[in-house]
Amino acid sequence: MTATAPRRLMLAALLMAAPALVPAAQAQAPNRGEVAVYSARHYDTDRRLYDAFTRETGIRVRLIEGDADQLVERIRTEGANSPADVLITVDAARLARAKDAGVTQGVRSATLEERIPAGLRDAEGHWFAVSQRARVIMYDKTRGVPQGLARYEDLANERFRGQICVRAANHPYNVSLAASILAADGAAATEAWARGVAANLARPPQGGDRDQFRAIPPGQCQLAISNTYYLGHFGASQNPADRELFERIGVIFPNQGAGDRGTHVNISGVALVRTSPNRDNAVRFMEFMTTTEAQQIFALGNMEYPVVSGVPLHPALRAMGEFRAEPVHATQSAANAAEALRIMQRAGWR
Numbered sequence: 534m535t536a537t538a539p540r541r542l543m544l545a546a547l548l549m550a551a552p553a554l555v556p557a558a559q560a561q562a563p564n565r566g567e568v569a570v571y572s573a574r575h576y577d578t579d580r581r582l583y584d585a586f587t588r589e590t591g592i593r594v595r596l597i598e599g600d601a602d603q604l605v606e607r608i609r610t611e612g613a614n615s616p617a618d619v620l621i622t623v624d625a626a627r628l629a630r631a632k633d634a635g636v637t638q639g640v641r642s643a644t645l646e647e648r649i650p651a652g653l654r655d656a657e658g659h660w661f662a663v664s665q666r667a668r669v670i671m672y673d674k675t676r677g678v679p680q681g682l683a684r685y686e687d688l689a690n691e692r693f694r695g696q697i698c699v700r701a702a703n704h705p706y707n708v709s710l711a712a713s714i715l716a717a718d719g720a721a722a723t724e725a726w727a728r729g730v731a732a733n734l735a736r737p738p739q740g741g742d743r744d745q746f747r748a749i750p751p752g753q754c755q756l757a758i759s760n761t762y763y764l765g766h767f768g769a770s771q772n773p774a775d776r777e778l779f780e781r782i783g784v785i786f787p788n789q790g791a792g793d794r795g796t797h798v799n800i801s802g803v804a805l806v807r808t809s810p811n812r813d814n815a816v817r818f819m820e821f822m823t824t825t826e827a828q829q830i831f832a833l834g835n836m837e838y839p840v841v842s843g844v845p846l847h848p849a850l851r852a853m854g855e856f857r858a859e860p861v862h863a864t865q866s867a868a869n870a871a872e873a874l875r876i877m878q879r880a881g882w883r
């Protein structure tokens with residue numbers, strides 16, 4: 534009796550709520566055309582953002598997903614007839630390359646310029662960062678904080694022989710990191726660094742970022758190089774085993790010393806396509822991405838750091854600690870990428 538009464542009440546509430554829901558859904562904003570989004574991101578939560586945009590504006594999102602370089606090539610091939618309005622991709626160097634390839638155009642928008650810090654957008658408005666992730670060093674808290682490991686450069690020290698796990702050199706996350714070291718330290722020092730890291734590997738590079746820190750508790754690796762959001766997903770997981778792993782892994786944000794350059798971050802960014810047929814809708818979409826609601830879906834949905842200040846962080850991200858980020862130099866990163874990869878591979882980091 535006592536159990537059924539509340540259930541009946543809930544049912545009544547649902548029945549009463551149901552008719553109200555239908556007109557609300559029908560009262561959605563009228564169709565105001567569409568925006569074609571070419572995205573190289575592959576996170577399910579991004580779709581929630583596109584739905585939120587449509588609910589808010591009545592503008593439908595036509596989503597085309599693909600590999601970043603292929604999407605840029607596709608826009609080029611489609612030429613003036615390209616339906617593409619907006620390009621979304623990960624990696625600052627790729628955004629710089631899209632600009633170089635002539636597939637983007639500059640946007641002047643008070644909203645974008647006010648909400649996105651100058652260091653996180655192209656000076657001519659060809660791309661705007663909408664989320665960021667840090668590349669960090671992870672360790673086993675049960676073994677204590679590793680000594681002598683405060684900078685990426687320290688990873689080459691022979692005291693860490695046989696301890697490091699990292700994915701293959703040619704992944705953009707590692708190329709981007711090495712390109713920033715190349716910019717900071719020069720070619721000779723970067724080559725010495727890459728040789729040191731290769732000599733310190735616990736095993737040949739394999740798997741993705743999360744496979745590196747997952748191998749810490751079983752003792753295969755003592756140190757892992759990974760992007761923050763992969764670990765963040767474990768901290769936000771409903772699965773107790775995931776959260777246990779999250780609790781066990783410590784995070785070092787490198788290069789935080791006074792006068793040092795800061796921890797390497799990479800971005801996801803958005804760009805207006807040069808031939809965009811729905812320019813107003815596209816700019817509106819880009820601006821929408823900087824709202825608190827969108828930042829919570831797009832950035833925090835994937836456990837990345839928002840680019841807009843004042844957006845509250847997920848507790849799992851807060852638990853990893855605060856850090857100072859190295860400024861994003863997209864053009865330099867693109868210019869250094871090929872040489873950085875050659876150096877890593879020559880050094881034996883495959």
Ligand SMILES: [Fe+2]
Binds near residue numbers: 760
């Ligand atoms: Fe990733």
